[in-house]
Amino acid sequence: MKLLKDFGMFWYEFVIGDDWKIAVAVVLALAATFGLMETGAFSDHVVVILGTVLIVAFFSISLIIDVREHD
Amino acid sequence: MSAATWGVLIATFVACFVEAVEATTIVMAMGFTRSWRSAMTGVGVALVALAIVTAAFGYALTTWLPESALQLVIGGLLLIFGLQWLRKAILRSSGRKAIHDEDKIYREQAAAAKLAGTTSGTFDMFSFMVSLKGTFLEGMEVVFIVITFGLNAHNVPIAVLGASTAVVVVLIIAVIARKPLAMIPENLMKYGVGLLLASFGTFWALEGLGIFRAGRKSLEWAGADLSILWLLVAWFILTRVFIMALRRPERSVGDSPARPVEELAE
Numbered sequence: 001m002k003l004l005k006d007f008g009m010f011w012y013e014f015v016i017g018d019d020w021k022i023a024v025a026v027v028l029a030l031a032a033t034f035g036l037m038e039t040g041a042f043s044d045h046v047v048v049i050l051g052t053v054l055i056v057a058f059f060s061i062s063l064i065i066d067v068r069e070h071d
Numbered sequence: 072m073s074a075a076t077w078g079v080l081i082a083t084f085v086a087c088f089v090e091a092v093e094a095t096t097i098v099m100a101m102g103f104t105r106s107w108r109s110a111m112t113g114v115g116v117a118l119v120a121l122a123i124v125t126a127a128f129g130y131a132l133t134t135w136l137p138e139s140a141l142q143l144v145i146g147g148l149l150l151i152f153g154l155q156w157l158r159k160a161i162l163r164s165s166g167r168k169a170i171h172d173e174d175k176i177y178r179e180q181a182a183a184a185k186l187a188g189t190t191s192g193t194f195d196m197f198s199f200m201v202s203l204k205g206t207f208l209e210g211m212e213v214v215f216i217v218i219t220f221g222l223n224a225h226n227v228p229i230a231v232l233g234a235s236t237a238v239v240v241v242l243i244i245a246v247i248a249r250k251p252l253a254m255i256p257e258n259l260m261k262y263g264v265g266l267l268l269a270s271f272g273t274f275w276a277l278e279g280l281g282i283f284r285a286g287r288k289s290l291e292w293a294g295a296d297l298s299i300l301w302l303l304v305a306w307f308i309l310t311r312v313f314i315m316a317l318r319r320p321e322r323s324v325g326d327s328p329a330r331p332v333e334e335l336a337e
Contacts, residue, residue, distance in 0.1 A: 026150050
């Protein structure tokens with residue numbers, strides 16, 4: 001059991017890392033971009049640009065929350 | 072070589088370089104304070120384990136995942152890694168997190184090695200285990216970067232070349248210097264790797280969203296691979312803005328003690 005727990009912890013720390021908010025930000029940004037893609041209102045070229053903006057925005061929010069929590 | 076190929080070569084070289092420097096510090100601390108033979112055996116076992124992991128992951132990813140799924144999964148993970156590195160770079164550059172210091176890490180490792188006590192036999196289990204763990208953990212990130220960059224760029228040999236060249240260069244410097252490699256501008260290099268991982272990760276993750284539409288065709292960027300350069304510029308500008316906005320003023324003598332920079336989550 002301990003081996004399984006250690007194995008899980010290793011992968012959590014490896015993938016999620018020091019700040020879980022960044023992983024959440026990436027997932028939310030990609031999910032929102034998927035939503036935009038599914039509307040069919042935008043071409044590929046526009047969807048990827050909007051996706052980039054969303055990733056930047058969500059990362060910025062996670063960083064601001066991180067800094068405020070520790071100020 | 073195309074811009075993307077150069078990007079893969081540079082990213083794998085620099086990423087592997089900084090991880091190799093960190094692993095070298097740990098192994099040197101064990102070697103100089105306890106046993107070189109046991110420490111190097113630990114490194115050897117870790118390298119074999121990393122080779123097995125590389126082969127298993129590489130085979131599994133190429134065999135079971137369609138291209139757009141590969142781009143989404145790998146791009147998403149690279150993006151998370153890259154943004155974690157950028158977060159640390161921003162916090163370090165703005166004075167909110169301690170600068171990574173190989174000399175300090177070496178002193179801590181060496182002190183722990185001295186406290187660990189002696190072993191009865193010729194083989195020193197402590198330096199073996201610490202060297203094995205240090206090399207394996209630092210190497211895992213490199214393995215992931217090499218596999219993901221190599222597969223997504225359809226050029227695994229270039230990724231392997233970048234990583235292995237970095238290891239050789241670090242080993243040469245370590246043998247010549249015979250001390251922790253604190254002279255390497257590690258923090259700056261980590262910032263650079265963060266920019267590359269975030270840029271390639273953004274590019275591939277968004278391309279990979281095409282897995283969810285009919286035909287599973289990857290999304291297309293205007294300008295194809297050249298878009299990575301614009302992404303690089305965008306991430307660079309964003310991080311510079313954050314570094315300027317979050318910078319803490321230097322404290323003068325007599326000010327109340329500052330909160331330790333390590334307080335921000337590692």
